[in-house]
Amino acid sequence: MTDSAPDTNPLVSVIIPVYNGQRYIAETIDSVISQTMEHWEIIAVNDGSTDGSSSILEKYAGKMPGRIRPVTVENGGVSRARNKGAALARGKYLAFLDQDDLWAPGKLRSQVDFLDRNEGVGIVFSNETLIDENGRITRKCVLRLGSHQRGPVFENLLFGNFIPVSSVMVRKDLFCRAGGFDPKFSLAEDFDLLLRISREVPVDYIDEPLLFYREHRESGTSTKIDRITSEALEILRSWREKDPSVFRKHFLKYQKFRMNFAVLKCKVVLKRWFSWSRSR
Numbered sequence: 001m002t003d004s005a006p007d008t009n010p011l012v013s014v015i016i017p018v019y020n021g022q023r024y025i026a027e028t029i030d031s032v033i034s035q036t037m038e039h040w041e042i043i044a045v046n047d048g049s050t051d052g053s054s055s056i057l058e059k060y061a062g063k064m065p066g067r068i069r070p071v072t073v074e075n076g077g078v079s080r081a082r083n084k085g086a087a088l089a090r091g092k093y094l095a096f097l098d099q100d101d102l103w104a105p106g107k108l109r110s111q112v113d114f115l116d117r118n119e120g121v122g123i124v125f126s127n128e129t130l131i132d133e134n135g136r137i138t139r140k141c142v143l144r145l146g147s148h149q150r151g152p153v154f155e156n157l158l159f160g161n162f163i164p165v166s167s168v169m170v171r172k173d174l175f176c177r178a179g180g181f182d183p184k185f186s187l188a189e190d191f192d193l194l195l196r197i198s199r200e201v202p203v204d205y206i207d208e209p210l211l212f213y214r215e216h217r218e219s220g221t222s223t224k225i226d227r228i229t230s231e232a233l234e235i236l237r238s239w240r241e242k243d244p245s246v247f248r249k250h251f252l253k254y255q256k257f258r259m260n261f262a263v264l265k266c267k268v269v270l271k272r273w274f275s276w277s278r279s280r
Helices: 025-033 053-063 078-088 107-117 154-158 172-178 189-198 225-242 244-249 251-279
Strands: 012-018 040-047 068-073 093-096 123-131 137-139 169-171 203-214
Touching (some): 012 078, 025 053, 040 078, 053 068, 078 189, 107 123, 107 169, 123 189, 154 244, 169 172, 189 225, 225 244, 225 251, 244 251
Parallel strands (some): 012 093, 123 203
Antiparallel strands (some): 093 169, 123 137, 123 169
């Protein structure tokens, strides 16, 4: 457990966008407090929540003043919330954490050490383990990571989207040069940003499940699959206009990626149907 003394020069700024997250936000913050590395700050951007999120954030800020910094903004979406947090960040590195996800205790230390050793790498991410709404593990080490997800990954990422945003650590100066998250995207915003950054600099990973990604009924994949698909395809169309040769080169990968969204939608619909039928 880290101490509660203010850190006026944190190494890592943890950005947590919060919207009606009272169910999980305390557990999420606790997973940052439990990090083995001490030089961090949390900027929790309360994006116009109407539940008890604000009081929970203020309670933590009172316990760890200067280290946990809640900021309240009018509801404007996750991209604007993350950009607001990044603008206030004092750290050399930025790490993004969604309000319902958790980190393994060594997450920040492992990634800081990695970026310090590898100055040419702009982003480092990690493997992930899936948990359910009660925190029970449902699947370990989800990602099958290999050489194609290391180094100049832009073309592979374009047709794969294999980087979980809550596992990412990025150099702050690089994030700022890339222009941050595009506010017109609210569900595929991470895909868009990571493509822009990976086009310019190498990416790498730590093949350990440093992220615990929570799946539950209110999660974006479960409730907004149509919008996720629409945004992802819009991003692909934009890149296709910029560089059609990449899409000709990887025509089959492009078609397979599009098909994956259709398969995912079918899975979500079937899952809803089974849940509905069991509740009758």
